[in-house]
Amino acid sequence: MALTFNPKIFQDIDEKYAAWKKKLGKVFAKKPERLKRFSTVSDKKIADIYTPADLKDQDFAADIGFPGDYPFTRGVQPSMYRGRLWTMRMFAGLGTAEDTNRRFHLLVREGQTGLSTAFDMPTLMGYDTDSPKARGECGKCGVAIDTLKDMEDLFSGLPIDRITTSMTINPPAAVIWAMYIAMAEHRGIDRKVLGGTIQNDMLKEFVAQKTFMCPPEPSVRIVTDTVEFGTKEVPRWNTISISGYHIREAGSTAVQELAFTLADGIAYTEKALERGLHVDAFAPRFSFFFNSHLDFFEEVAKFRAARRMWARIMKERFGAKDPRSLWMRFHTQTAGCSLTAQQPYNNVVRTALQGLAAVMGGTQSLHTNSLDEVLAIPTEEAATIALRTQQIIAEESGVANTIDPLGGSYFVETLTNQMEEEAFELIHKIDHMGGMLAAIEQNFPQQEIADAAYHYQKQIDDHEKTVVGVNKYAIDAEDIPVEVLEIDEALETIQIEKTHRVKENRDGAALKQCLEKVGEACTGTENVMEHLITAVKAGATLQELCDVFRDVFGSYRDPGIY
Amino acid sequence: MKDLVEKVTSGDVRTVARLIRDVDDGMPEVREALKELYPYTGNAYVIGITGAPGVGKSTLVDQMVAHLRKRGKTVGVLAVDPTSPFSGGAILGDRVRMQRHSMDSGVFIRSLATRGHFGGLTQSTRSAIDILDAMGKDVILVETVGVGQDEVDVVRSAHTTVIVVVPGMGDDIQAIKAGILEVGDIFLINKSDREGTDKTLNELRLMIEMDQKKFDKGLWKPPIIKVEAVFDKGVDDFLAAVDEHARYLEQTAGGLKSRRSPERVRQEMVEMIKARLFEEVLDKLTETGEFDRAVDAIVKGSLDPYSACEGLVFPALAGLPDEE
Amino acid sequence: MKHERRVRVMVAKPGLDGHDRGARIIARAYRDAGFEVVYTGLHQTPEEIVEAAIQEDVDMVGLSSLAGAHKYLFQTVVELLRERGAEDIVVCGGGIIPDEDIKKLKSAGVREIFTPGATLDEIVKWVKENVKPR
């Protein structure tokens, strides 16, 4: 069934279009078009106008339909924001566990509805604060977590049985999750009721975020252990947050973000199936994470295409039956890389537009960046304005009153179709290479992203793309008008002492045995998760456990694709 | 100068690094140093590694370094990457794969760009080999992309020349036949974790065995070895084959001295003279402006290039200094 | 034709920071400007960077850091170069570096720091004007 038009209409449109084009030609003959080339931020060419003729082959029921119905183009739940607004989830983490705990309490007080944890670089890379590799990095980019004690302090006084927590952690995800579960159990909360997300998406690490520890294959093996464990033991937990966000921030185009993310999802699904799990047992606990970039319509189309593509992949490729397996639920973060150090208040406007696109695209949760994004991790004031931005979109703008408000726009539907088509093309290419793991080994996504990033930078330098306040409307010798958060260097010593106190008060023999058990599980095929939980309860530090991974699986080094 | 020789032979990293730079930049002063250092050369075993772009040469070199270090050998690495024909710049990307050895004082790694100067690559790489040799490195590994003649010549001047291929190269194997098959002492099929390894192995074997008569006479028959450089598999087998080849050289060609056989010396001298003459003559002509004038005249049509060349070269040769 | 010095530079990522979008773009821009560029890849210690810079005999080391540990890392690179008698290797850097720290780093011997919004043209131009092959 074609969209709502009868065939005669198209002929009519074609004629009228030709006539309009002619008129247009005359206008531009006098004074040329404003730009030589109209293209999105991903440098995708955009036409002057879209008409029903662009949607000639669209089948409303099969391609668009209704929210909550396959293929979910218009949203995963039937009610969308008419029922409940998206979760406002601001990414936060700084200094020590106590510092971040204070920030969490503030955000909850200000109306935030979910928590999201940022870890510091040593934690992200599987090192304790006392490692020589961690010198100068403690607490700078997030919270330092070395031991279970830190995890307990981090969530002290927060209702973790009612509020869900997302944790942006990858190579040590299994260890951090083990700490979280252990912390909850110490508080008497059953793991079966725990809700939250670990990012745990190792594939995108190799191509985008670059926090990696072991080579791709064993990294994915550990991820699969967590998927299996979650399916059986922590059923309300999202075991992987399959992330396009980082891919886009590393410089990819929107289509690449879409394609590489879904290709990663395909790879995790295949690995879980190989493990003997049933697709409908684990797929409902996969969640996604996208970027919302500058180009408003391109982003809305990307979100809509993503939902439709994932539903089709799960149904057609993997034979999933449970509708929850077909749902692409996703978190969105606005594009940090689009923000500027110059005239930082402009960032509030950019973020508002990007947040709006995410909402128009039907996101399940949202982080809006702070105006000081390019300067340092956000101050309390800046983070609050960013949260308010979401609240204004949600409760003042009216955009959440109807579902998929841009559905049916000739332009947005066309763009949605094109994104799907182009992304599937890339996915087929990756399939042909032997899947995402093989593609990563051949540095394919890495090279694609590097090329796109360089291309974009050149476009800015050549003024083909405008960055307000930077390559246009710049102010000379600008003073930064905002406060910049500084993390005290002295925290490092305090944190090291705290970790040493924990280390001194452990039963050495019991600890050794725990670490050996983890090692054996890694060497063999037994699931590591339960052993990790026992080990962190016995006082094992993050690095001690990560060192076991490194010893057994080896370390991965950056291939330096430029 | 004595100081410099002393520093190089005692392994001073900074001095060695600077000297290689001077060689690479073609600084004339460097000739004196190379003369003085020559007596200290001839003790290193040189292994040349070549193959198409991306076959895993650097990954392999990285693993070789690790294995050789375990055997207690000191290692020098020269990694050559192509210069961009558009900008004259280059990203020297091999070092990234070997960077884990940078803190090992028994290892010296240097990246070089092809630069495209006449006869330069072979010349300057050979001199760099001499410098690392004089520095006392036991083994010197030279990596080049096996595309241009220059690059192939570089690895050819090694004791053992290794050609790296990957499975499923198909047509490329034919290309190897035409170009570099003859120079290979050892063939490696890297990435043999991939499909098509055995097919490639058979193709290579067939190609090598076309020369069976030669091998029947006792000449070295290049072995073909499967490796997986990233997974550190097969590297021991490969190094055993290098040992084997070294023993063969020992028995047939004077071992370490085989790089200085009469044929090789003759050939290298021809190249060196060619490069030196070219440099001296062209420098002189550029300096005096004669070269540009001749070009102008040819462009204007008042002179033919043949006469111009004669008119330039002979007087220039006559005027070359006897000794600098 | 011959005996001409080519500019050789190194682009390095010190510390655990994985933000490499900028560093890799800079490496490409340097290449396109005709420099020979050695890129170290991620997760390098200051010691590894200094050793590599000396072995490669580069004229400049460009450090990129976005994760806040620049004070310790950049200063250590400068100090180690000095210890090795290689203070003639120019050190510059870029990334997320607060103004306060830029002052401190410059007085510690880092010659220039580029922050977000710097154009590739000005970054390349600075090398041409301030880094002479020795």
Ligand code: B12
């Ligand atoms: C893109 C990005 C990411 C991407 C990185 C992708 C990649 N592979 O590079 C992703 C999403 C993965 C990411 C992750 C994280 N990020 Co981030 N990220 C950014 C962001 C938004 C943009 C950086 C960027 O690439 N810009 C574009 C490039 C071209 O610019 P650039 O690198 O600044 O380079 C320019 C200049 O600085 C200079 N330059 C830079 N280097 C050099 C070197 C030389 C030699 C020269 C001459 C010049 C030069 O020239 C360039 C051209 O102008 C910044 C904020 C911002 N807008 O700057 C945060 C930011 C850097 N990230 C931050 C954080 C905290 C993180 C995380 C630690 C979060 C966490 N806790 O999980 C992780 C850690 C990742 C890791 N492995 O290190 C913080 C750092 C805070 C701080 N320093 O105090 C920032 C500032 C955001 C914030 N305000 O919180 N991030």
Ligand SMILES: Nc1nc2c(ncn2[C@@H]2O[C@H](COP(=O)(O)OP(=O)(O)OP(=O)(O)O)[C@@H](O)[C@H]2O)c(=O)[nH]1
């Ligand atoms: N699957 C597989 N990949 C490998 C193997 N060895 C190397 N690689 C990968 O091949 C890619 C290229 O490796 P390099 O070592 O840079 O290759 P190279 O021949 O030095 O490349 P150039 O110097 O650019 O010509 C890297 O991504 C390596 O990880 C292997 O045995 N198996």
Ligand SMILES: [Mg+2]
């Ligand atoms: Mg290489």
